[in-house]
Amino acid sequence: MEEYKQLYELYQSKTDSELENIINSNEYTPIAIKVASDILKYGRIGYEEIINLQGGTIVLPEENLNKQKESFNLISSSITLKILLTLFFIPVCVILILAFCDLLTPKETNISSTTIEITQKQSRTEPLTQQQKTTSASTAAIAQKTTNAPAPIVEHRTGENIVGISDKSVSGISFSVSKVQNDVTGNWRISTIAENIDIEYYALDYVKRYLHNKSQVHAIVNFTRNTTTSIKKYGNIIYVDIYDYVKGEEHDANRLFTGTLLQQYFVYIDNGDIEKID
Secondary structure (H helix, E strand, C coil): CHHHHHHHHHHCCCCHHHHHHHHHCCCCCHHHHHHHHHHHHHCCCCHHHHHHHCCCCCCCCCCCHHHHHHHHHHHHHHHHHHHHHHHHHHHHHHHHHHHHHHHHCCCCCCCCHHHHHHHHHHHHHHHHHHHHHHHHHHHHHHHHHHHCCCCCCCCCCCCCCEEEECCCCCCCCCCCCEECCCCCCCCEEEEEECCCCCHHHCHHHHHHHHCCCCCCEEEEEECCCCEEEEEEEECCEEEEEEEECCCCHHHCCCCCCCCCEEEEEEEECCCCEEEEEC
8 A cells, every 4th residue: 555655646747648658568567557547537636535535445456467468468479470380381281292293193105206395395384383273272272261260269267256257248238428527637438327237247348339548437327226337448457446326426527436436347358357356
């Protein structure tokens, strides 16, 4: 908590652009990313006020986001290398096999020197033309298969805090996303619904459809659940913070997210895993 306080006081003087660089960089700790995102979210208010807004406690990420990014980049690089090696070696093997078969094929011989000369010319040209066609067709087929290959599957995480997969569609829910009154950042958006749903299971599809700017923070007020949910995205993670609804907060950015913090989740963009934050 002391490290959070020191970083919060230090980052107060940084611009929005500098804070975004901290969030998107691999060189900063999860605590530093959390501090930068909170300043962008709540504005440059005092440390005591930020404590009050988050229900009296600061919940810090438990995992190193930089390691997750490095692991994901390593997997992508390995898959790309395998695809390139496949594209290079298969055509070469096809060419060598066809050339070897051509050497084993017996050539017809005739007494006439003219016939022999014509036959020799044909043996030098016709098989090569057929070989080129076969190689070209094989290469095209391989390229087509590679283009249509599915995206790499990321194995699901394990552990007692992994509570499910965010794989539900929001297509049947009427979200009306709009700007928030009195928002000084210009990045806040709000939508109101009346659905009896657990929003963390819809977060991944919601972000793909409605969160078009990585700096945006979306508020979803659910009048059935009597909650207000904050949804934002940093790197490979969607942050889902669920608060008690405060009457009228949907009309004023200064009152938004001022209810009691009920629960926090991480939703991983690579495969939809939902991690509950204690």
